[in-house]
Amino acid sequence: LAKTTQPISMDSYEGQEVNITCSHNNIATNDYITWYQQFPSQGPRFIIQGYKTKVTNEVASLFIPADRKSSTLSLPRVSLSDTAVYYCLVGAPRGGSQGNLIFGKGTKLSVKP
Amino acid sequence: DVKVTQSSRYLVKRTGEKVFLECVQDMDHENMFWYRQDPGLGLRLIYFSYDVKMKEKGDIPEGYSVSREKKERFSLILESASTNQTSMYLCASSLGLAVSYNEQFFGPGTRLTVL
Numbered sequence: 001l002a003k004t005t006q007p008i009s010m011d012s013y014e015g016q017e018v019n020i021t022c023s024h025n026n027i028a029t030n031d032y033i034t035w036y037q038q039f040p041s042q043g044p045r046f047i048i049q050g051y052k053t054k055v056t057n058e059v060a061s062l063f064i065p066a067d068r069k070s071s072t073l074s075l076p077r078v079s080l081s082d083t084a085v086y087y088c089l090v091g092a093p094r095g096g097s098q099g100n101l102i103f104g105k106g107t108k109l110s111v112k113p
Numbered sequence: 114d115v116k117v118t119q120s121s122r123y124l125v126k127r128t129g130e131k132v133f134l135e136c137v138q139d140m141d142h143e144n145m146f147w148y149r150q151d152p153g154l155g156l157r158l159i160y161f162s163y164d165v166k167m168k169e170k171g172d173i174p175e176g177y178s179v180s181r182e183k184k185e186r187f188s189l190i191l192e193s194a195s196t197n198q199t200s201m202y203l204c205a206s207s208l209g210l211a212v213s214y215n216e217q218f219f220g221p222g223t224r225l226t227v228l
Contacts, residue, residue, distance in 0.1 A: 034216070043117070043203050043219025044156070087155065103148075105155035 004088045004104035011110050018075045020107050022088030025069050033064060033071045034089040038106070044087060048073070075109075083111045116140070117220035119204050125226045132191040134223050136204030145187035146205040146217065147171075147179060156203065162187055194227045201225075 005023040012018045024033070032051055036044035048055060050062040050071070061074040075082060085106040120135035138145065146161040148171075158171030160179040168179050176198060180188040187206075191198055201224050205217040 036217075041222070043205070043222055044217075045219070046216040049216070103156040103158075105153065 004090055006086075006088050006104045006107045008105070009108040009110070011112065012078055013112050014079055015077050018078050018082075018109060018111075020073045020075075020086055020088075020109070021070055022073070022090075022104055023070045024088070024090045027068050027090055031091045033062065033068075035060070035062065035073045036087045036089060036103075038085045038087065047086075078109075078111045080111050080113060082109065084109060117204055117206055117218050119202075119220040119223050121223050122221060123224050123226075125228065126191075126194050127228050128195060130191075130194050130227075132194050132225065132227075134189040134191075134202055134204075134225070136187045136189070136206075136220055137185055138187075138206035138218070139185065140206070140218075141184065142206040142208055142218075143184070144207040144217075145181065146207075147177075147187065147189045148203045148205065149173070150201040150203055150222070159189065194225075196227050199225060199227045 006020060010020060032049055034049040035047045037047050038044040048057055048060045048062045050064050052064050052068060055062045063072040063074065073086060085108050087106045088104040117138045126132050144161060144163050147159045148156045149159055150156050157173050159173055159177050160168055160171050162168045162181045165181055165184050178190045178192060187204060189202065201222050203222045204220040207217045
């Protein structure tokens with residue numbers, strides 16, 4: 001099963017770009033990489049998903065190197081409201097076999113004014 | 114918008130009690146999941162279901178069981194609650210297995226305390 005490793009915490013200031021890297025050395029061929037954001041007292045919320053190279057949406061970019069053994073979530077110009085825990089998820093549920101949904105332990109991002 | 118609701122935000126039970134946590138989704142999703150979240154451990158999958166009456170064990174199924182009699186409802190059962198099951202429990206749902214991967218939508222969570 002593909003396990004993930006990410007930093008426990010990161011600090012940043014408003015307006016800076018933040019990059020959070022997740023390691024997943026045992027990623028399988030069919031696995032996707034997904035990032036979630038979680039605020040206190042709420043369930044996680046989907047941010048972005050990718051398979052390879054680069055994906056960009058209105059809130060973030062996801063960079064995945066050719067070997068797919070790591071991925072980097074990039075948050076441009078963070079604000080105080082981006083203070084949250086960010087989870088890296090690798091895998092997908094497969095019917096008939098044990099789901100291999102592996103969340104990392106999360107990175108607590110603190111954005112300071 | 115997809116809505117995932119959980120029956121309680123906070124629950125206090127005593128050791129040995131049978132506990133039911135209910136989750137309902139309103140978007141006809143095929144997959145439903147139960148996680149628990151503990152400080153320093155992140156989210157850990159307890160069980161998931163990919164169809165009515167179908168279930169698969171996740172990483173930490175011991176001490177738990179699940180029931181999915183209807184597509185929209187997924188219940189987590191603690192047959193005999195213990196203090197080490199004090200935790201935040203999160204339910205999620207996602208579309209079916211026809212796609213390679215799909216976004217999970219989470220409920221607000223139930224904070225269970227077992228005394």
